[in-house]
Amino acid sequence: MTDRVVPPTARQRRRxxxxxxxxxxxxxxxxxxxxxxxxxxxxxxxxxxxxxLGADPSSLYxxxxxxxxxxxxxxxxxxxxxxxxxxxxxxxxxDLRDLGLRMHAGALAHxxxxxxxxxxxxxxxxxxQAVETIIGVLRDAGFPDAEAVRxxxxxxxxxxxxxxxxxxxxxxxxxxxxxxxxxxxxxYARLPADTHPHIAATARHLMTDMPRSSYPMALDLLLSAAxxxxxxxxxxxxx
Amino acid sequence: MTDRVVPPTARQRRRxxxxxxxxxxxxxxxxxxxxxxxxxxxxxxxxxxxxxLGADPSSLYxxxxxxxxxxxxxxxxxxxxxxxxxxxxxxxxxDLRDLGLRMHAGALAHxxxxxxxxxxxxxxxxxxQAVETIIGVLRDAGFPDAEAVRxxxxxxxxxxxxxxxxxxxxxxxxxxxxxxxxxxxxxYARLPADTHPHIAATARHLMTDMPRSSYPMALDLLLSAAxxxxxxxxxxxxx
DNA sequence: ACCTTATGACAACACCGTTGACCTGTTAAC
DNA sequence: GTTAACAGGTCAACGGTGTTGTCATAAGGT
Numbered sequence: 001m002t003d004r005v006v007p008p009t010a011r012q013r014r015r016x017x018x019x020x021x022x023x024x025x026x027x028x029x030x031x032x033x034x035x036x037x038x039x040x041x042x043x044x045x046x047x048x049x050x051x052x053l054g055a056d057p058s059s060l061y062x063x064x065x066x067x068x069x070x071x072x073x074x075x076x077x078x079x080x081x082x083x084x085x086x087x088x089x090x091x092x093x094x095d096l097r098d099l100g101l102r103m104h105a106g107a108l109a110h111x112x113x114x115x116x117x118x119x120x121x122x123x124x125x126x127x128x129q130a131v132e133t134i135i136g137v138l139r140d141a142g143f144p145d146a147e148a149v150r151x152x153x154x155x156x157x158x159x160x161x162x163x164x165x166x167x168x169x170x171x172x173x174x175x176x177x178x179x180x181x182x183x184x185x186x187x188y189a190r191l192p193a194d195t196h197p198h199i200a201a202t203a204r205h206l207m208t209d210m211p212r213s214s215y216p217m218a219l220d221l222l223l224s225a226a227x228x229x230x231x232x233x234x235x236x237x238x239x
Numbered sequence: 240m241t242d243r244v245v246p247p248t249a250r251q252r253r254r255x256x257x258x259x260x261x262x263x264x265x266x267x268x269x270x271x272x273x274x275x276x277x278x279x280x281x282x283x284x285x286x287x288x289x290x291x292l293g294a295d296p297s298s299l300y301x302x303x304x305x306x307x308x309x310x311x312x313x314x315x316x317x318x319x320x321x322x323x324x325x326x327x328x329x330x331x332x333x334d335l336r337d338l339g340l341r342m343h344a345g346a347l348a349h350x351x352x353x354x355x356x357x358x359x360x361x362x363x364x365x366x367x368q369a370v371e372t373i374i375g376v377l378r379d380a381g382f383p384d385a386e387a388v389r390x391x392x393x394x395x396x397x398x399x400x401x402x403x404x405x406x407x408x409x410x411x412x413x414x415x416x417x418x419x420x421x422x423x424x425x426x427y428a429r430l431p432a433d434t435h436p437h438i439a440a441t442a443r444h445l446m447t448d449m450p451r452s453s454y455p456m457a458l459d460l461l462l463s464a465a466x467x468x469x470x471x472x473x474x475x476x477x478x
Numbered sequence: 479a480c481c482t483t484a485t486g487a488c489a490a491c492a493c494c495g496t497t498g499a500c501c502t503g504t505t506a507a508c
Numbered sequence: 509g510t511t512a513a514c515a516g517g518t519c520a521a522c523g524g525t526g527t528t529g530t531c532a533t534a535a536g537g538t
Binding site for chain 2: 119121132145148149172186188206209215220226
């Protein structure tokens with residue numbers, strides 16, 4: 001290995017693969033996202049990606065230092081796509097609710113990117129734009145700076161965290177999912193009321209609620225708590 | 240492969256490994272947890288676990304059908320340990336806050352178990368006990384059944400989701416973590432106010448808040464939203 | 479003492495990420 | 509045009525992974 005690492009943006013001398021395709025960072029990221037969306041997150045490997053691109057796996061290391069680097073590029077593209085289809089209305093709570101649901105939906109297919117982008121800073125364009133936008137919504141709504149940052153942080157992490165969590169269950173093959181439901185019925189729905197009164201009393205609700213994602217509920221709770229804080233702040237300031 | 244699968248609880252004929260140790264489900268789970276806690280979640284592999292136990296890796300498949308099965312056993316043991324050191328005081332909000340923090344802390348070292356236990360039902364003792372306990376706290380506080388289940392679900396998933404998310408950053412080696420902080424300083428702290436006014440205005444807060452886990456904030460938001468709902472419910476019922 | 483069989487061991491399969499060495503087409507300079 | 513440099517694609521290998529088919533043997537019941 002001489003340098004191998006990535007020359008940044010200006011590549012010249014692009015030579016086509018044996019199979020005739022010309023690599024580029026965008027093409028690689030697009031192909032990776034397509035593979036993930038079509039065959040699930042765990043179906044992405046450097047070798048499979050190389051095969052899909054018609055290139056030797058090791059070629060990709062001319063563009064990304066490791067797989068994490070590639071996933072960070074995927075994450076930034078994901079942020080970009082999400083922001084692009086989001087239209088703020090000016091009502092902060094509705095806007096954040098919409099954005100949260102969109103982030104969750106987008107990240108659901110890309111859990112690895114979601115986890116990475118929560119603790120790695122890419123410093124890429126889309127990421128910066130997202131931070132600016134969300135903090136802007138909160139500050140414009142009237143949250144003081146420190147509070148805006150804390151709510152921003154909880155909001156983003158919650159969307160990403162639930163997406164990563166929920167992706168594990170949506171990735172489960174259908175028969176396995178039905179097996180899970182069967183365990184619920186076989187175990188929890190049959191616990192006697194004298195040893196497990198609370199489960200027995202709520203078994204009906206458990207069986208309908210547990211197979212669904214709890215993210216919408218968690219999001220609404222977060223937003224209404226934020227609204228309550230904002231009301232307090234306004235009262236305290238105005239009066 | 241004849242049957243291989245797991246004979247349930249009653250094993251007879253236990254024969255020691257070549258290195259003289261006698262396997263058992265508990266010993267395997269304990270050893271797995273020890274390995275994870277000592278060397279990180281990604282350090283656990285069937286082969287390493289076998290080595291640590293003084294057994295051939297394939298022997299473990301007499302006790303667990305796949306790695307997920309093992310992780311589910313780890314998850315149940317984790318729930319057990321967490322519940323065991325938790326002492327409810329009777330104040331639902333304080334109790335749930337304490338439990339949430341403990342679950343988060345416990346699962347932080349076992350992210351894979353956390354993710355699995357959120358969407359796979361083990362039906363094991365500790366899991367059942369945890370469900371009964373938490374729903375009990377909520378119902379005793381006065382939440383109606385449907386609401387208690389929804390809040391339970393959001394509460395548990397939030398603790399597990401943030402644990403899985405946060406574990407990725409705590410697992411990061413120290414130099415890498417410092418590199419992240421450097422990116423924050425180099426990129427976000429220097430964005431000019433005319434193009435990125437909100438980031439510029441809050442840069443100071445971002446730099447102190449972002450490296451920390453947002454789970455405590457998210458937990459408090461969830462609990463205060465729940466408290467507000469409870470107050471509404473009580474008012475609506477009483478008056 | 480024998481027979482059955484549960485259970486541990488072995489070897490193999492098909493993957494994985496990553497890297498050092500090599501080779502060649504493209505480009506820029508002459 | 510010719511040539512020389514080198515970016516970037518390719519090859520082969522390393523050391524890992526989960527998992528399974530087959531075999532051998534010690535433990536337990538009779």
